[in-house]
Amino acid sequence: MSIQQDIAEPGRWQRLGHVVHAHRLEAGLTLAQLAEQATLSQSFLSQFENGRSNTSLRSLQRIADALGTTATALLAAADTAPRSPVVRATEDTRLPQADPEDGSVRSLVHGDRNLRALEFTGGRTHGAREFVHDNDELIHVVHGAITVVAGDEELILTAGDSYYCAAGVRHRWWAHTDDTTTLVLTVADGLTVRRRPHRPRNP
Numbered sequence: 001m002s003i004q005q006d007i008a009e010p011g012r013w014q015r016l017g018h019v020v021h022a023h024r025l026e027a028g029l030t031l032a033q034l035a036e037q038a039t040l041s042q043s044f045l046s047q048f049e050n051g052r053s054n055t056s057l058r059s060l061q062r063i064a065d066a067l068g069t070t071a072t073a074l075l076a077a078a079d080t081a082p083r084s085p086v087v088r089a090t091e092d093t094r095l096p097q098a099d100p101e102d103g104s105v106r107s108l109v110h111g112d113r114n115l116r117a118l119e120f121t122g123g124r125t126h127g128a129r130e131f132v133h134d135n136d137e138l139i140h141v142v143h144g145a146i147t148v149v150a151g152d153e154e155l156i157l158t159a160g161d162s163y164y165c166a167a168g169v170r171h172r173w174w175a176h177t178d179d180t181t182t183l184v185l186t187v188a189d190g191l192t193v194r195r196r197p198h199r200p201r202n203p
Helices: 012-027 031-038 042-049 057-067 071-077
Strands: 104-107 115-121 137-143 145-150 153-158 162-165 171-175 181-187
Touching: 012 031, 012 042, 012 057, 012 071, 031 042, 031 057, 057 071, 071 104, 071 115, 137 145, 137 153, 145 162, 153 162
Parallel strands: none
Antiparallel strands: 104 115, 115 181, 137 162, 137 181, 145 153, 145 171
């Protein structure tokens, strides 16, 4: 049975729990093994997989790391409107955070698309986690200010600024205030961005 077929129809958190359950089985992990690798309690994971509790983005990222995937890929697989090109402002696509200082994050894309887009509000604690992606990523500040650390570079971006983060560059960022709004756009993991080989210009 494929992961998509294993998703049940109840609420969003139940679907996400079922997606994680299917990924765990495909990875050949027991509940105890996933709990150990994700540094989460086995009882929490059991309740989450059975749709009896939700999770924060921070915990979902730990689960995704242990499963060899990403939090956005798990969320996309649990989306019930994968073919809709529109995400309305009234739609609740947010994921709760473990701590108020984590802010909130909402998906701007339905389903498993080639382009991922997330809208972060706040996020003063995001700098505690470092990321590295197989594809390029664009970080754009809509409101407020953030600090971006990429490789050996540290920059402060304010409203209207963008940072282009090349594939393979280790990076982290955090918001300066709780009302900061940041967009993160990236090509979905598992896809290859083909670049034409560089050729010198003719004189």
